[in-house]
Amino acid sequence: MESAATRTEWWRTAVIYQIYPRSFADASGDGIGDLAGITSRLDDLAALGVDAIWLSPFYTSPQRDAGYDVADFTDVDPLFGTLEDFDTMLERAHDLGLKVIVDIVPNHTSSEHAWFQAALASQPGSPERARYIFRDGRGPDGDEPPNNWESVFGGPAWTRLTRPDGTPEQWYLHLFDSSQPDLDWTNEEVRVEFDRILRFWMDRGADGFRVDVAHGLAKAPDLPDFVITEDIDSMGAAQMGHPAWAQEGVHEIWRRWRAVVDKYDDRILTAEAWVEPLADMAAWVRPDEMHQAFNFPYLMTGWDARALRDVIDASLDAFASVGAPATWVLSNHDVVRHPSRLALTAPNPQGQGIGVDTPGLGDASTGLRRGRAATQLMLALPGSAYMYQGEELGLPEVLDIPADARQDPTWHRTQGERYGRDGCRVPIPWNADAPAFGFSPTGASWLPQPAVWADLARDQQEGAHGSTLEFYRSALRLRREHGLATAQLSWLDVPEHGLAFQVGDVTVMTNLGDAPLDLPGGDVLLASGEVDGALPPDTTVWLTRS
Structure with missing residues (x-):
């Protein structure tokens, strides 16, 4: 046991x-x-x-x-x-x-999260805004973003708030979409x-x-x-x-x-x-x-x-x-x-x-x-x-x-x-x-x-x-049966367009080139494609010793 x-x-x-x-x-x-x-x-x-x-x-x-x-x-x-x-x-x-x-x-919440809605209803410097990354803008009227960061999804990583009367306000950071404001992880709350x-x-x-x-x-x-x-x-x-x-x-x-x-x-x-x-x-x-x-x-x-x-x-x-x-x-x-x-x-x-x-x-x-x-x-x-x-x-x-x-x-x-x-x-x-x-x-x-x-x-x-x-079913079953996840990997010599290694009792070979590869001895456990005497291009095989 x-x-x-x-x-x-x-x-x-x-x-x-x-x-x-x-x-x-x-x-x-x-x-x-x-x-x-x-x-x-x-x-x-x-x-x-x-x-x-x-x-x-x-x-x-x-x-x-x-x-x-x-x-x-x-x-x-x-x-x-x-x-x-x-x-x-x-x-x-x-x-x-x-x-x-x-x-x-x-990293962020939705802009519809209760916290962000509270931040929108609060003033600059408030505890509600301190949960997120709000900053004043650059330039004489604050109409430029606080920095030049780009969103992962494209476009600027900052969006500016506007008060109900149309007055422009602070900017908030969103490394993703504008509907995903970034949280401030320096905040203990x-x-x-x-x-x-x-x-x-x-x-x-x-x-x-x-x-x-x-x-x-x-x-x-x-x-x-x-x-x-x-x-x-x-x-x-x-x-x-x-x-x-x-x-x-x-x-x-x-x-x-x-x-x-x-x-x-x-x-x-x-x-x-x-x-x-x-x-x-x-x-x-x-x-x-x-x-x-x-x-x-x-x-x-x-x-x-x-x-x-x-x-x-x-x-x-x-x-x-x-x-x-x-x-x-x-x-x-x-x-x-x-x-x-x-x-x-x-x-x-x-x-x-x-x-x-x-x-x-x-x-x-x-x-x-x-x-x-x-x-x-x-x-x-x-x-x-x-x-x-x-x-x-x-x-x-x-x-x-x-x-x-x-x-x-x-x-x-x-x-x-x-x-x-x-x-x-x-x-x-x-x-x-x-x-x-x-x-x-x-x-x-x-x-x-x-x-x-x-x-x-x-x-x-x-x-x-x-x-x-x-x-896939066969590969997952054999992976488990042969303990591949816990075995040590050791590389084997093979032409430069191939990969080969020993892991536990299994020899693994992959052909990433255009020409067939000679197979080492052993019985085929599983192959990703048809194997007949040689390993075709774009194919992997698992072998065990005879």
Whole structure:
């Protein structure tokens, strides 16, 4: 029997499945996914073989940024159901052996949050305004923003208030949409309130939190101007010293949160921290801070053997240096789905999205081959892995969403210059012949689903030899059976367009080039594509010794 001293904490090896609630399953028929819909599909996730689910925000919200604009952090938006629906969902998940991680958004609130409404009704310098970042403007009439910061969604990061009589007033900071005012985390009242919010959800049974914008919150005290001299990824200015990102003050906040979480058994904090290099990201997962951090440098690495080996080595070294597990991720609700991203022949425009006229679009068959190969490579790496809903079906990015159907603030704030993230958020297909492909009983869908979703629906792939769904199931089962998440990785020599390593009793090989690779000896456990004597391009194989 495993002792407490030798037991591996669940989060160090878990495969965690991200649910984007509004696009997962709709039980009410209004075209927006909900908690009851999630509950109805939990058996499918347990059968897939994941260990936990992470739910993007379902809190009370005006939904100007799909729920990341929170008006009440301790209630469920009627779009998604009720607190009782949450409790039912969580109980069913736990019955199935699934942990439940909820998203928390501490950098900002909705502009409709009671605190911000109170700030609007109060005077400059009031306690109500001190919860947020209000400043007087620059220039003789204060008509210039307090600094030159840009919003992640495009346009200025400041909005000016106007009194009822039309008199212009102070400005407030919003690193995202103007409906998402940034909180001032130097304010103790803000800190106490989030202590309460954490306890609220853990008292209900939540197993942890994915922390949105975990490299934000702390800003340089004097809010200096910052000139960006080169193109950077969305939320990726941290490595360039941007005064709004990756400031030392965030670590005090996370140490406080860790102390709150550690009073409960077996709960975790996972950081969404867009920080480079990986050696710096490791600061977010020191023993008294977060448990995990998303590995965005790995996610953003292209289909290149040398680059992948370098980022894998850097990841294993950086996270091990602070006693944290490496984490691996390829897709989520903010990035182009990896089958489409890995097929691009031009640089990936992270944060901007892709559409029908994006330069360098690859073909779908190449994308699916690379997507499957990349997934099988990822699931062989030691540590924890994250999946995004629909990737087990091989879903690509949706490119042709009509302009009048798009909802991402990025699209609207840039007047259509950037597509935004709608393409990875289209509701997923469950049944080929059902309304909305089984997403909603009425056929309603908040974003239009492409006709090809019928061929990719879950019921079409269930039990079908070679389907992406069955491939994922096999990969997750074999990962667990062979203990890949806890094994040591050792590299093997292979031509430069390939990757090969030993992990436990499994040999892993990926061909990222154009020519076949000779296979070492051994029996094929699993391959992402057809293997016959040699490893074809864009394919991964797992082998065991004969």
